[in-house]
């Protein structure tokens with residue numbers, strides 16, 4: 001276990017000063033690490049894998065807000081739907097339909113972000129701007145048919161390119177920010193708020209500067225991840 005409490009307090013303050021929520025990304029890290037941050041007052045944690053999230057949620061305090069930040073497969077929505085706080089990576093209308101189905105079954109509202117593809121890498125998931133436009137059209141058509149009524153589209157999420165070039169990253173964040181502004185009327189507010197989830201350990205300062213109000217921080221808090229042990 002290697003929680004960096006100094007970094008935690010510093011990043012928490014930077015996020016707070018910017019009016020942003022800090023989500024501690026605990027994927028591949030043991031429950032004991034999560035509990036250590038929980039004891040410092042952290043309540044929002046992010047996980048990428050359904051099975052891992054379910055295992056951890058079952059053994060950790062019930063007042064944790066679990067953010068699902070990975071790529072979600074439709075057949076796995078049902079496992080996290082009863083307890084998940086926010087699903088960040090929704091990148092298709094078909095996935096939203098499944099989320100809506102599970103929300104209706106549980107009679108529970110499910111909050112989502114639509115993931116936008118902003119990076120230059122092919123491998124990163126997400127919708128293009130025109131796909132986003134189409135998706136909102138499908139959402140409003142569905143709602144007119146009394147569907148997706150328990151699905152709340154709270155905002156957008158994106159991941160910048162993996163590059164040292166700060167200019168490229170800044171530009172990608174700006175692109176996402178401007179989409180967030182332009183699509184604002186399509187989002188479901190909660191207490192007047194909509195969500196722009198962007199920024200990780202390497203680029204969160206730039207993200208906050210460009211208007212992020214939710215940063216997802218893993219390695220700066222928990223240390224580097226070792227996938228080999230998974």
Ligand SMILES: *Cc1c(COP(=O)(O)O)cnc(C)c1O
Pocket residue numbers: 025027048069070159199200201202216217218219220
């Ligand atoms: C792993 C992950 C993070 C955290 O990354 P760090 O670089 O460790 O801060 C943030 N967002 C997503 C979507 C991730 O998969």
